[in-house]
Structures are given as C-alpha cells and as structure tokens.
Amino acid sequence: MQLETKRLLLRPIEANDKHAILAYRSDAEANKYQGWIPKSLDDVETFFGKLATEFNxxxxxxxxxxxKKTTNELIGDIGIHFIxxxxxxxxxxIAKQHQGLGFATEAAKAIIEYLFCELKKHRITASVDPANVASFVVLEKLGLRKEAHFKESLLINDQWVDDVIYALLAKEWKMID
Incomplete structure (x- = not known):
C-alpha cells in the first residue's frame, strides 16, 4: 500500500528507516504526547517487530x-490500528523541524480518504493527550469531532493520563481542500 499527495509519499515503514525514526522519535520534548519514545536502535527494531507486515x-x-517528495526525507510516520x-x-x-507546516494534515487526509473510499471503513478514531492542542487542530481540520474525554484512563510512563477521543464516520467525510 502506497499513497501520494502533493508533497508526500506514504509508504510502509522499512527496516532501513530505523535511523531516521530514532532521530525524530527519540526527541522527548517534541514527542512528549507519544506513548513510545525510543532510546536506541534496538528499541526501534523491537517496535518494528510488533507491527503488522500486511495492511488491513x-x-x-x-x-x-x-x-517528503522533494528531498526523499522521512519526516514522520502514521500508525493505522485496524481495530x-x-x-x-x-x-x-512528524519530526519537530517539520511540524506546523501542514504535513500531518496532508498525510492524514490521504489516509482517511483511502480508508473510507477504497477500503469502505465505517469509523475512524484518534486518541489524543488533552494538552496536545496542535493535534486537535489537525483532527478538527479533517472533520473529526471530539467524542469523549476519559480521566486518567491510560498508563503511560508509569503515570495515569487523560485521553481525548476524536472520531469521524464515513458518511460524514468530505474531502478537505
């Protein structure tokens, strides 16, 4: 499975991506809302081992x-949990130096379009830390709505944290320009 947008190529993660992924995912400040922050290439390889090799x-x-198509640089990743x-x-x-430039919105838009229009999925959700305002902006641009705010429902790094759930139904999806 591979998708292309105006500025991006979305393709399956490959073993030789591990150095780039470690570089942007190990930045604890930039990834403070993530549940996984690798400290070594071994951590990345362990993560790879838990991922599906087959789509859907x-x-x-x-x-x-x-x-990023112009430079062929890996600038981020998108996880798709087929519930x-x-x-x-x-x-x-998205890597810190590429945040705020619309890359997350552009990539997620292409994925959502594919999931709804090609795979005929019914519902797409996203789980977000309540302090991650930038992620709320991306999701709301794409038409997702806030459905729930669960108090201290996730244990991340030995700390109970809140979880905000956004969702969108296929019948609500409209291509965003």
Whole structure:
C-alpha cells in the first residue's frame, strides 16, 4: 500500500528507516504526547517487530512512513490500528523541524480518504493527550469531532493520563481542500 499527495509519499515503514525514526522519535520534548519514545536502535527494531507486515488486518497496527517528495526525507510516520473489519484508529508523528507546516494534515487526509473510499471503513478514531492542542487542530481540520474525554484512563510512563477521543464516520467525510 502506497499513497501520494502533493508533497508526500506514504509508504510502509522499512527496516532501513530505523535511523531516521530514532532521530525524530527519540526527541522527548517534541514527542512528549507519544506513548513510545525510543532510546536506541534496538528499541526501534523491537517496535518494528510488533507491527503488522500486511495492511488491513483486524487487531493490528500498520505503520506508514511519511516521506517528503522533494528531498526523499522521512519526516514522520502514521500508525493505522485496524481495530476490526470496520473501525480504524489513526496516530501520527512528524519530526519537530517539520511540524506546523501542514504535513500531518496532508498525510492524514490521504489516509482517511483511502480508508473510507477504497477500503469502505465505517469509523475512524484518534486518541489524543488533552494538552496536545496542535493535534486537535489537525483532527478538527479533517472533520473529526471530539467524542469523549476519559480521566486518567491510560498508563503511560508509569503515570495515569487523560485521553481525548476524536472520531469521524464515513458518511460524514468530505474531502478537505
């Protein structure tokens, strides 16, 4: 599975992406809202080992690399959790130097379009830390709505944190320009 947008190529993560992923994912400040911050290449390789190798398999996570077409640089990744046959959860990470430039919105828009229009999924959700305002902006631009705010429902780094859930139904999806 591979998608292309105006500025990006979205393709499956490959073993040789591990150095780039470690570089942007290990930045604890830039990734403070992430549940996973690798400290070594071994951590990245362990993460790779937990990912599905086949796209669209229920109860698996599939990771796509976000590659900037003009430079062929890996600038982030998007995780797709195929919850079941009809529901999907999205998560995204963009390298700090590329944040705020619309890359997360552009990549997520292409994924959402593919999931709804090609795979005929019914519902897409996203789980967000309540302090991650930038992520709220991305999701709301794409038409997702806030559905829930769960208090101290996730244990991340030995700390109970809140979780905000955004969602969108296929019948609500409209291409965003």
């Amino acid at each position: 398999v229920p109860d698996t996570w599939f990771q796509l690399a976000v590659v 079941d046959e009809q529901q999907v959860e999205l998560g995204y990470t």
